[in-house]
Amino acid sequence: MSLPATPIAARTAIDTLRRIETPEGADIALRLAGPVPRAAAFALDALLRLGAYLLLTPLIAASELGLGLLLLMLFAIEWLYPVLFEISRGATPGKLALGLRVVHDDATPVAGPASLLRNLLRVVDFLPLFYAAGLVCTLIDRDFRRLGDLAAGTLVVYADPPPRRASIPQRPPRRPPRPLDAETQRAILDFAERSNRLGPQRSAELAELIADDPHAGGGAALEQVLGMANWAARGR
Amino acid sequence: MELERIAAKLRPRTGWESIDLGFALARRWFLPLWALWWITAAPTGIAALIWLHDHAFLWLLLIWWLKPMFEATLLFWLSRALFGECLSPSRALEQFGRAFPRRLWPQILWRRIGFTRCLSMPATLLENLHGSARRRRLAVLEGQGLASWLTLICAHLEAVLWIGAPLTLVLLIPGALPGFDAGELLLEQFGPDAGEAPGVWLGIAVMLLAMSVIAPFYVAAGFALYLGRRTELEAWDLELVFRRVASAERAAPTAPRRAARGSRTPVLVLACAIGLGASGDTASADGGAPTDPTAPDEARAIITEVLAHGDFGATRTESVWVYVGGDNEDGEQPDDTAPPRLPSDWIVAIATALKWSLAAGAAAVMLILLQGLRQGRAALPRLGRGKRSGAGLCTETPTRTVTSPPQSHCEPMPAAAARLLAAGDTRGALALMYRTRIESLHAAGLPLRPSATEAECLAAAAALAQPAEHDWLARVVALRQAVAYAHAPVERTAVEALIATATTLPQEPVVLSKGPAA
Numbered sequence: 001m002s003l004p005a006t007p008i009a010a011r012t013a014i015d016t017l018r019r020i021e022t023p024e025g026a027d028i029a030l031r032l033a034g035p036v037p038r039a040a041a042f043a044l045d046a047l048l049r050l051g052a053y054l055l056l057t058p059l060i061a062a063s064e065l066g067l068g069l070l071l072l073m074l075f076a077i078e079w080l081y082p083v084l085f086e087i088s089r090g091a092t093p094g095k096l097a098l099g100l101r102v103v104h105d106d107a108t109p110v111a112g113p114a115s116l117l118r119n120l121l122r123v124v125d126f127l128p129l130f131y132a133a134g135l136v137c138t139l140i141d142r143d144f145r146r147l148g149d150l151a152a153g154t155l156v157v158y159a160d161p162p163p164r165r166a167s168i169p170q171r172p173p174r175r176p177p178r179p180l181d182a183e184t185q186r187a188i189l190d191f192a193e194r195s196n197r198l199g200p201q202r203s204a205e206l207a208e209l210i211a212d213d214p215h216a217g218g219g220a221a222l223e224q225v226l227g228m229a230n231w232a233a234r235g236r
Numbered sequence: 237m238e239l240e241r242i243a244a245k246l247r248p249r250t251g252w253e254s255i256d257l258g259f260a261l262a263r264r265w266f267l268p269l270w271a272l273w274w275i276t277a278a279p280t281g282i283a284a285l286i287w288l289h290d291h292a293f294l295w296l297l298l299i300w301w302l303k304p305m306f307e308a309t310l311l312f313w314l315s316r317a318l319f320g321e322c323l324s325p326s327r328a329l330e331q332f333g334r335a336f337p338r339r340l341w342p343q344i345l346w347r348r349i350g351f352t353r354c355l356s357m358p359a360t361l362l363e364n365l366h367g368s369a370r371r372r373r374l375a376v377l378e379g380q381g382l383a384s385w386l387t388l389i390c391a392h393l394e395a396v397l398w399i400g401a402p403l404t405l406v407l408l409i410p411g412a413l414p415g416f417d418a419g420e421l422l423l424e425q426f427g428p429d430a431g432e433a434p435g436v437w438l439g440i441a442v443m444l445l446a447m448s449v450i451a452p453f454y455v456a457a458g459f460a461l462y463l464g465r466r467t468e469l470e471a472w473d474l475e476l477v478f479r480r481v482a483s484a485e486r487a488a489p490t491a492p493r494r495a496a497r498g499s500r501t502p503v504l505v506l507a508c509a510i511g512l513g514a515s516g517d518t519a520s521a522d523g524g525a526p527t528d529p530t531a532p533d534e535a536r537a538i539i540t541e542v543l544a545h546g547d548f549g550a551t552r553t554e555s556v557w558v559y560v561g562g563d564n565e566d567g568e569q570p571d572d573t574a575p576p577r578l579p580s581d582w583i584v585a586i587a588t589a590l591k592w593s594l595a596a597g598a599a600a601v602m603l604i605l606l607q608g609l610r611q612g613r614a615a616l617p618r619l620g621r622g623k624r625s626g627a628g629l630c631t632e633t634p635t636r637t638v639t640s641p642p643q644s645h646c647e648p649m650p651a652a653a654a655r656l657l658a659a660g661d662t663r664g665a666l667a668l669m670y671r672t673r674i675e676s677l678h679a680a681g682l683p684l685r686p687s688a689t690e691a692e693c694l695a696a697a698a699a700l701a702q703p704a705e706h707d708w709l710a711r712v713v714a715l716r717q718a719v720a721y722a723h724a725p726v727e728r729t730a731v732e733a734l735i736a737t738a739t740t741l742p743q744e745p746v747v748l749s750k751g752p753a754a
Contacts, residue, residue, distance in 0.1 A: 015245035016256045034256035036389050128407050132400025187477035209478035
């Protein structure tokens with residue numbers, strides 16, 4: 001078997017993002033969720049539903065009326081549980097616990113028709129047993145969609161955590177020796193935020209790569225880069 | 237390891253996201269990985285058959301036990317492919333055979349039982365750690381502890397495929413096929429005398445297939461967990477950006493020179509010379525044995541010598557177009573091609589007249605505008621969309637400016653309204669009541685913008701008016717809106733009642749903004 005000889009780096013980097021451009025021209029990236037977290041979320045939901053069924057079983061004692069009610073409730077829980085939670089909360093409790101959301105493939109929150117469709121098609125994904133069809137489909141599809149997602153045009157994505165206020169070590173701002181592009185400035189700011197978690201040696205090693213004086217030692221280089229981060233944070 | 241060649245996007249990820257990246261990697265390279273699994277697993281399995289062909293379950297147990305061995309090849313291949321080196325299977329096995337087996341023995345002997353194999357294999361095999369160093373490394377890499385979950389879930393995914401595949405076949409075979417009972421075939425492999433059943437090897441083949449399909453995903457997900465954790469611990473994503481910037485800077489001194497060669501401005505050449513001079517200085521400082529340029533003459537000689545080098549620019553001739561006409565304006569040689577001068581006296585006269593008439597016009601417009609401002613905006617000439625007289629719907633102006641018939645100026649309001657009502661002008665009567673009341677409230681200090689709507693006037697009036705008065709005003713507004721906007725018929729008696737109430741309210745003469753009373 002012969003393998004492709006082209007260097008991989010030349011091709012697009014592998015990632016689990018799906019980029020979408022809104023009509024306003026804003027670029028947003030959805031972080032797609034794959035089969036493993038979705039299976040975990042499904043297991044949680046299955047446990048919750050099992051709990052609900054167990055709570056309902058005493059209805060059997062109330063003769064045939066109870067049995068009828070029980071069957072109706074089972075039907076409602078089995079079919080409407082995901083739909084109701086997806087419309088009201090954006091995802092079922094199991095998905096919410098794992099930080100997942102169901103969205104349309106244009107990144108808008110999922111609405112009634114799409115949610116209903118993707119959950120009705122659960123039956124197809126379930127075939128022949130335990131979601132084997134859905135599993136194969138998520139393994140093959142680029143966006144980890146199962147058949148229901150393909151039909152309804154939905155995606156399961158990670159919800160963005162609420163933004164936290166970032167803080168960087170305060171240093172006197174230091175003007176970079178040459179203009180830095182946006183990506184580099186962002187990387188320097190990231191570095192300043194994460195530098196205390198990286199440990200002093202690794203921070204110094206990284207700082208030496210980009211410090212404006214290449215002969216500065218580790219500590220001095222770190223101080224220089226932190227100063228550049230303060231400059232970038234202020235914009236001037 | 238060349239970080240620049242990494243095929244996956246490096247960014248800080250959660251553990252779950254790392255697992256998903258692993259699945260994406262496995263999908264990209266599924267065929268080579270899958271083939272590699274079979275290349276190692278098939279010979280092993282066939283060799284084991286020689287002894288175990290009578291004991292199908294023992295054979296399956298052996299294959300299951302040796303799973304780390306097959307996965308190690310995948311891991312090795314993946315670790316090379318991620319950094320841009322797609323090995324062919326034979327070369328992969330060759331390199332693998334040199335490096336790995338010694339490290340692999342513990343994995344398939346005493347470390348086989350355990351849930352974190354996917355994460356510990358990269359640390360053990362790729363970093364070649366032993367003993368306490370390995371234990372400490374694993375404790376650091378463990379992170380969120382998702383490795384066990386990954387193993388557990390992948391085992392279930394494997395089981396789903398293993399059960400699902402034969403079941404699909406059974407579902408697709410027509411039930412009426414004579415002499416074939418699919419259900420029995422499916423079930424007999426689990427029966428008590430399964431070892432001898434013909435179907436058992438079929439079941440085992442399906443199981444192997446399921447293993448081989450999930451294995452690349454499992455290995456890649458574990459490897460991605462390892463990558464994600466190292467990215468987090470060592471900021472690989474930042475290192476990548478920093479390295480790119482640093483290498484761009486190293487390449488920078490040559491880049492402006494190339495630009496200068498193509499450019500037309502000497503400024504860039506100069507900038508290039510300065511840049512090169514600076515880099516030359518540092519280079520000589522690094523060089524270890526520079527000549528000591530203390531004497532000015534020596535230094536000057538060196539500078540001349542250096543500047544003579546081709547890198548510092550060469551002499552070249554450039555032709556540009558320069559405008560030279562401006563200097564000949566008052567020169568001795570007037571241009572022959574210039575147009576003859578026009579007799580200018582009367583042109584100047586016309587221009588002066590135009591100028592003064594323009595100034596006069598501007599002054600007149602200013603006066604008109606000033607007067608308009610002094611008298612309120614209604615006196616301004618309406619421009620553009622202000623034309624509303626033709627609409628017919630709103631012949632009265634909405635707020636406090638009144639263009640009522642002059643005879644009502646000095647009449648008390650209720651009487652005027654009653655007269656209008658008697659004339660059949662219900663709408664006029666209501667408008668008059670509303671306007672006069674708002675006008676008086678405004679005079680009493682009610683803050684109102686000229687653009688205020690009825691609702692805004694009413695809300696503002698609530699603060700200033702007596703409750704009875706406000707209630708009356710509210711009824712007036714309601715009726716007026718019904719008449720003016722909805723064209724709804726209004727009971728004449730209701731208007732009369734309002735007029736009667738108006739007489740009980742504090743009386744003011746009608747104060748109008750435009751008229752003798754104002």
